[in-house]
Amino acid sequence: MRLAFVLALLGVMSGTATMAAGITPQEYRQRRAELRKSLDGVMILFGAEEPDDLHTSFFQESNFLYLSGWREPGAVMLLTQQTEILFMPYRDLRMELYTGRKLGPDDPDAPKLSGFDRVMPKSALESAFLKVLETAPRVYLIPGDLRGQKLKSLAVFHDEADAAQAIARLRMVKSSAEIELIAKSTDATVAAHLAGWKKTRPGVWEYEIAATMTNVYFERGCERNAYAPIVGSGPNSVILHYAANHRRLDSGETVVADVGAECSDYATDVTRTVPAGGKFTPRQRELYDIVLGAQKAAIAAIRPGVRLRADGASLHQIAYDYINSHGHDLHGQPLGKYFVHGLGHYVGLEVHDPGDPAAPLKTGTVITIEPGIYIPEENIGIRIEDIVVVTETGCKVLSAALPREIGDIEKLVGK
Numbered sequence: 084m085r086l087a088f089v090l091a092l093l094g095v096m097s098g099t100a101t102m103a104a105g106i107t108p109q110e111y112r113q114r115r116a117e118l119r120k121s122l123d124g125v126m127i128l129f130g131a132e133e134p135d136d137l138h139t140s141f142f143q144e145s146n147f148l149y150l151s152g153w154r155e156p157g158a159v160m161l162l163t164q165q166t167e168i169l170f171m172p173y174r175d176l177r178m179e180l181y182t183g184r185k186l187g188p189d190d191p192d193a194p195k196l197s198g199f200d201r202v203m204p205k206s207a208l209e210s211a212f213l214k215v216l217e218t219a220p221r222v223y224l225i226p227g228d229l230r231g232q233k234l235k236s237l238a239v240f241h242d243e244a245d246a247a248q249a250i251a252r253l254r255m256v257k258s259s260a261e262i263e264l265i266a267k268s269t270d271a272t273v274a275a276h277l278a279g280w281k282k283t284r285p286g287v288w289e290y291e292i293a294a295t296m297t298n299v300y301f302e303r304g305c306e307r308n309a310y311a312p313i314v315g316s317g318p319n320s321v322i323l324h325y326a327a328n329h330r331r332l333d334s335g336e337t338v339v340a341d342v343g344a345e346c347s348d349y350a351t352d353v354t355r356t357v358p359a360g361g362k363f364t365p366r367q368r369e370l371y372d373i374v375l376g377a378q379k380a381a382i383a384a385i386r387p388g389v390r391l392r393a394d395g396a397s398l399h400q401i402a403y404d405y406i407n408s409h410g411h412d413l414h415g416q417p418l419g420k421y422f423v424h425g426l427g428h429y430v431g432l433e434v435h436d437p438g439d440p441a442a443p444l445k446t447g448t449v450i451t452i453e454p455g456i457y458i459p460e461e462n463i464g465i466r467i468e469d470i471v472v473v474t475e476t477g478c479k480v481l482s483a484a485l486p487r488e489i490g491d492i493e494k495l496v497g498k
């Protein structure tokens with residue numbers, strides 16, 4: 084009996100090439116069940132369409148992915164407290180010459196393969212929507228999705244509610260399977276940074292370091308960069324999202340490397356700042372230790388209930404106060420004004436995952452802690468970014484294996 088169950092499960096999973104490794108069909112089902120309990124109406128979610136350019140590969144919309152794990156183009160989801168339906172387009176044999184075989188709604192295995200008991204052709208969406216409207220007071224849509232707006236125009240007397248916000252409430256707290264996948268991306272990213280440090284020396288190009296780093300995680304099977312890799316030296320180190328990576332390193336400069344992998348759909352986000360020549364200057368050391376001190380102070384304060392950024396007490400405020408009360412610029416002014424961005428953000432399916440920075444942190448929330456000081460006048464930019472999961476008593480730094488102390492970094496850069 085038990086063996087039969089396991090075999091059945093294996094059958095479902097092995098037949099499901101379209102499901103993410105690591106998240107089980109049961110977990111996707113649970114996420115929908117949890118969301119549906121809170122719905123006061125009908126939620127319509129449109130999955131991503133097949134891209135019509137050659138730059139991008141198919142990339143499922145993240146709310147759709149979160150709730151279904153479904154990664155074929157053109158699908159639509161309808162959710163109410165009572166029901167859930169996955170709509171699929173009929174197969175397009177001409178398109179399949181280019182993009183491969185898809186599952187059609189008329190395939191008898193569609194419910195098993197998608198994890199939805201009810202699968203219908205996309206052409207039936209409108210009539211199904213009109214039917215549930217009779218008992219649904221509100222229509223939940225992703226704001227700005229024109230396809231949703233078009234459908235909503237059939238229900239002008241119904242209130243509109245924000246689907247993204249309702250789903251974000253769930254996405255802000257990660258399951259253990261999600262945390263494991265973020266840890267996997269983080270481990271690959273830590274290895275990438277260490278390889279980048281080995282490569283770093285004066286005369287090397289920023290793109291060479293970026294290539295060395297990204298190669299480490301692509302070789303491990305990670306599908307994508309979680310964001311465009313940033314390797315900024317000297318004057319580029321003060322540009323927060325510099326991603327041209329087209330300058331040659333000089334000795335005496337700092338190099339900000341903000342590079343992270345996406346593996347099995349889950350992102351990570353890690354930054355280190357290292358000396359191009361293997362040794363920080365005294366001024367760079369001074370500033371580096373201020374950023375590191377701010378980061379440590381913020382990480383030490385993490386526990387359920389504290390806020391990332393809010394009026395009054397917050398982790399951001401702790402980091403800002405630390406920076407603003409240590410060291411000075413060349414004009415004797417405090418350094419707080421050079422910490423020009425937020426302390427952190429949620430991470431999950433997206434590197435900037437949805438989540439309210441003013442909400443009290445919960446156990447299972449995954450955020451970055453990334454203070455920085457950027458002084459264009461001195462051509463010095465320093466950012467130190469780690470990714471942490473909030474635990475019952477504090478937090479666990481998922482990127483802890485990547486050294487942060489000056490002594491440890493100097494031992495590894497260029498060697």
Ligand SMILES: [Mn+2]
Nearest residue numbers: 352451453468
């Ligand atoms: Mn970040």
